[in-house]
Amino acid sequence: MLTSQRKHLLLTRLDRDGQLVAKAISQELGISEDTIRRDLRELAQAGKLQRVHGGALPASPAVGNVAAREQIASLDKQAIGRAAAAMVQPGQVVIIDGGTTALQMARHLSEDLHATVLTHSPAVAMALAHCPHVVIQLLGGRLFRHSMVAMGAELMEQLSRVRADVFFLGATGVHASAGVTTGDSEEAAVKRALHRCAAETVLLASGEKLGAASAYRIMALADVSAVVVHKGTPVPWIRSARRAGLRVVQAF
Known part of the structure; x- marks a missing residue:
């Protein structure tokens, strides 16, 4: 699975479930937790989600000026x-x-x-x-x-x-x-x-x-x-x- 596809999947799951657990996602996709964490880090830097311990939560859109x-x-x-x-x-x-x-x-x-x-x-x-x-x-x-x-x-x-x-x-x-x-x-x-x-x-x-x-x-x-x-x-x-x-x- 390409990086862009993984990130799209992560955001789709986050929108559906309201949270992401890195370990569960990595096991489901058969890839390392480090890879999922890197994806989450890059998505957080882009303002797409908020990283928390063990995964991610939806980022608030109310953080602009x-x-x-x-x-x-x-x-x-x-x-x-x-x-x-x-x-x-x-x-x-x-x-x-x-x-x-x-x-x-x-x-x-x-x-x-x-x-x-x-x-x-x-x-x-x-x-x-x-x-x-x-x-x-x-x-x-x-x-x-x-x-x-x-x-x-x-x-x-x-x-x-x-x-x-x-x-x-x-x-x-x-x-x-x-x-x-x-x-x-x-x-x-x-x-x-x-x-x-x-x-x-x-x-x-x-x-x-x-x-x-x-x-x-x-x-x-x-x-x-x-x-x-x-x-x-x-x-x-x-x-x-x-x-x-x-x-x-x-x-x-």
């Missing part, structure tokens, strides 16, 4: 943002993450809402301009241009003084075993710090992120209190999330 991500599942993100915004209660102190789904949440908060919102995303802060009764606290630091959010030591120092009711978390991958992931190690650390600042964390997960993985783990899926997903989310995924102890909110 903000402009690219705004074009992915835009209607689903609007619905998820609207549902997440409805979860905010008057008087709460809320942290809103950066990202395109979080931006939709900010845009859908009620004009009558009285609350405090903390964010390290300038775009999210600007989107709250229509809420005259919301106290907006912009967390500062070095701007990470890929996601257009603040990061670095200054931000982490500010977070040491924050105690919020709820953190609305964005990610690029959500997988039962790989957990909640993103494409940058420092961004993953910031998201963990934001999670520790809040009494509960609500994950905003549009469909292209479900079952996919990125390189850096933020937390286990079970560490999340609730997840907001689009209305077309497969029932088996919803059931597995509920078995993990998550409250699942479907956005319509």
Whole structure:
């Protein structure tokens, strides 16, 4: 079997099964695990999958810059943002993450809402301009241009003084075993710090992120209190999330 044929087979199996186990594939094809690992490494370098110990998982398409991500599942993100915004209660102190789904949440908060919102995303802060009764606290630091959010030591120092009711978390991958992931190690650390600042964390997960993985783990899926997903989310995924102890909110 030619290399191109093997790689096509691997991607077809990954799309069908949601994961690849290098040992099983090598035994099936009668070739060495080293050959399969090399194929997986080259496919990962091309952005076609995410390597994990023993095999591979689907790569999240949500790892591009903000402009690219705004074009992915835009209607689903609007619905998820609207549902997440409805979860905010008057008087709460809320942290809103950066990202395109979080931006939709900010845009859908009620004009009558009285609350405090903390964010390290300038775009999210600007989107709250229509809420005259919301106290907006912009967390500062070095701007990470890929996601257009603040990061670095200054931000982490500010977070040491924050105690919020709820953190609305964005990610690029959500997988039962790989957990909640993103494409940058420092961004993953910031998201963990934001999670520790809040009494509960609500994950905003549009469909292209479900079952996919990125390189850096933020937390286990079970560490999340609730997840907001689009209305077309497969029932088996919803059931597995509920078995993990998550409250699942479907956005319509």
